[in-house]
Amino acid sequence: MPQAFAPEQTTTPSAPGGAAPLIAFHDVCLTIAGNEILRDISFEISRGEFVCVVGPSGCGKTTTLRLISGLMHPSSGQVTFEGRPVTGPRQDVAIMFQDYGRALLPWRTAAGNVSLALESLGVPRSERADRIQDLLVKVGLKGQDKRFPNQLSGGMQQRLQIARCLAQNPSVLLMDEPFGALDAMTRQALQDEVLSIVAATGATVFFVTHDLEEAVYLGDRVIGLLPHPGRVAKTVSVDLPRPRDQLSSRETPQFLHLRRELFDFIKEAEA
Amino acid sequence: MTGWRWFWRLASFVVGVGFIYGWQMIADAKLISPVFLPGPDRAWAALLRGFHSGILEPKLVGTVQRMIIGWLLASLLGIALGTMIGVSPRARKIFGPTLEFLRPLPSSAIIPLAIALFGLSEGMVLGVIGFGALWPMLLSTVHGFGAVEPRLYEVSRALGMSKLSVIWKIALPSSMPDILAGMRLGLTVSLILAVVGEMLTGRDGLGNWILLAARSFRAPDLYAGVILLGLLGYVSAQALAWVESRLLRWRAVAR
Ligand SMILES: Nc1ncnc2c1ncn2[C@@H]1O[C@H](COP(=O)(O)OP(=O)(O)OP(=O)(O)O)[C@@H](O)[C@H]1O
Ligand SMILES: [Mg+2]
Numbered sequence: 001m002p003q004a005f006a007p008e009q010t011t012t013p014s015a016p017g018g019a020a021p022l023i024a025f026h027d028v029c030l031t032i033a034g035n036e037i038l039r040d041i042s043f044e045i046s047r048g049e050f051v052c053v054v055g056p057s058g059c060g061k062t063t064t065l066r067l068i069s070g071l072m073h074p075s076s077g078q079v080t081f082e083g084r085p086v087t088g089p090r091q092d093v094a095i096m097f098q099d100y101g102r103a104l105l106p107w108r109t110a111a112g113n114v115s116l117a118l119e120s121l122g123v124p125r126s127e128r129a130d131r132i133q134d135l136l137v138k139v140g141l142k143g144q145d146k147r148f149p150n151q152l153s154g155g156m157q158q159r160l161q162i163a164r165c166l167a168q169n170p171s172v173l174l175m176d177e178p179f180g181a182l183d184a185m186t187r188q189a190l191q192d193e194v195l196s197i198v199a200a201t202g203a204t205v206f207f208v209t210h211d212l213e214e215a216v217y218l219g220d221r222v223i224g225l226l227p228h229p230g231r232v233a234k235t236v237s238v239d240l241p242r243p244r245d246q247l248s249s250r251e252t253p254q255f256l257h258l259r260r261e262l263f264d265f266i267k268e269a270e271a
Numbered sequence: 272m273t274g275w276r277w278f279w280r281l282a283s284f285v286v287g288v289g290f291i292y293g294w295q296m297i298a299d300a301k302l303i304s305p306v307f308l309p310g311p312d313r314a315w316a317a318l319l320r321g322f323h324s325g326i327l328e329p330k331l332v333g334t335v336q337r338m339i340i341g342w343l344l345a346s347l348l349g350i351a352l353g354t355m356i357g358v359s360p361r362a363r364k365i366f367g368p369t370l371e372f373l374r375p376l377p378s379s380a381i382i383p384l385a386i387a388l389f390g391l392s393e394g395m396v397l398g399v400i401g402f403g404a405l406w407p408m409l410l411s412t413v414h415g416f417g418a419v420e421p422r423l424y425e426v427s428r429a430l431g432m433s434k435l436s437v438i439w440k441i442a443l444p445s446s447m448p449d450i451l452a453g454m455r456l457g458l459t460v461s462l463i464l465a466v467v468g469e470m471l472t473g474r475d476g477l478g479n480w481i482l483l484a485a486r487s488f489r490a491p492d493l494y495a496g497v498i499l500l501g502l503l504g505y506v507s508a509q510a511l512a513w514v515e516s517r518l519l520r521w522r523a524v525a526r
Contacts, residue, residue, distance in 0.1 A: 071425055091431040102422040107444045107521045116440065120430040148521045168430070 022047040028077035036229040050205045052219035060230025061208040094165035098176040100157045104149040111145035117167035135163040155186040172204045212262040309491040317491035333476040341400025342461040349405045353412025378403030396468035403464045404457035411453030415446025451515045
């Protein structure tokens with residue numbers, strides 16, 4: 001696989017510039033019940049970086065995200081966070097699940113779902129109501145606080161999941177195809193919302209997506225995985241200036257070039 | 272929508288009236304000896320007489336008390352035990368088969384044992400009610416805990432929730448539909464066992480009243496007792512359904 005040695009790739013332990021990586025994979029392998037799911041994954045994410053992950057279905061994108069979150073552990077190799085091995089989930093790492101319909105508590109209202117995160121952080125009751133309102137406004141769910149998840153549209157449920165993640169005040173956001181099931185308009189609006197939130201908070205983001213344009217539009221870097229077994233096969237840096245714009249950013253030659261590069265990569269993978 | 276609701280309400284009312292009317296016709300025609308089958312008019316009169324003379328009220332209160340105390344006992348115990356077993360997949364595997372074996376045992380079968388152990392006391396009746404009504408609650412709680420969306424457990428881990436708040440905020444509310452269904456079943460079982468217990472032990476209550484009325488051929492009194500039991504069952508089930516609709520509002524809401 002020649003792509004594995006693409007010149008852009010930087011898998012050397014010490015990143016240029018001397019800053020220690022926030023998250024690092026060191027030769028991570030994962031085998032479940034005799035099935036090799038990930039092989040020799042190594043990459044690093046710096047603090048404040050926005051990393052997107054693409055690849056065909058079943059190549060291990062979700063699994064990689066779960067390894068960072070500490071919901072799963074590698075069979076060999078190591079995932080480190082601030083230099084220490086990840087042992088379990090952390091409160092400053094927020095996870096946005098692929099299946100938003102299952103990740104919300106259906107018996108709690110929108111406000112109640114956001115409250116769950118605040119309760120877990122030990123935010124006193126008296127402060128919760130105001131923070132909940134602020135968060136709901138921030139994700140565009142103003143006035144929906146008393147509605148239950150099954151009264152909200154898919155896009156609204158996804159916004160609610162964002163609000164709950166933001167309630168954690170996370171330094172890292174792990175997002176698993178968060179906009180996969182949404183229509184184009186909602187999707188673009190939420191993309192921009194995430195970008196502005198990240199710009200405001202300086203959070204580090206690990207963003208899984210099927211959509212190559214989305215990956216280029218959002219990311220500082222895009223990692224391409226290939227399946228059987230899941231492995232890193234491509235890494236491209238996205239040097240589009242920020243803030244990005246849905247129209248002009250997508251029309252730049254760099255954008256079109258990167259999109260083409262990733263498109264060829266996926267096409268080759270699926271051939 | 273509301274039009275249909277009124278239609279069905281009316282229909283059920285018509286069926287009820289039809290039933291009482293048919294009963295009256297059969298009784299009036301003396302198809303069955305009036306010694307065994309009084310008409311609704313006589314049964315109703317016996318009911319009123321029972322309350323006027325102050326005989327029936329303490330019996331009703333006795334039965335209601337037994338039913339509710341036994342049921343609450345069973346509910347608390349069933350949900351607590353169910354939670355303890357339910358939180359651990361391993362415990363579910365270990366205890367599951369035994370519970371499934373014990374569940375279909377008719378609780379009336381343990382009455383002789385309970386009498387031998389506790390005598391014909393109030394405690395024995397409550398014990399039997401509690402035992403009988405425990406199973407639906409226990410099993411439905413265990414089942415509910417087993418059916419919690421695994422993703423929600425991951426959410427709880429991601430948020431760093433304590434074991435106790437996972438039970439309180441995720442597992443119990445998620446199991447609430449199952450638990451309430453169990454409590455509804457348990458309520459029916461409680462009423463049945465309260466009546467059977469009274470009949471066997473002779474403790475004052477509607478069961479005992481019905482038994483004595485039958486033995487002394489006071490058919491109208493017997494029917495009055497049966498009507499009262501029917502009403503009791505109906506009212507308690509309605510009350511629980513109301514509580515249920517409040518607690519499970521999140522399920523009913525439309526888009
Ligand atoms: N718990 C598990 N047990 C066994 N196999 C698993 C488990 N989790 C994932 N896999 C397998 O690992 C592979 C990668 O799964 P993963 O969910 O990470 O893929 P993905 O890239 O997220 O796919 P998609 O784009 O469809 O979401 C798949 O072949 C899947 O069947
Ligand atoms: Mg996935």
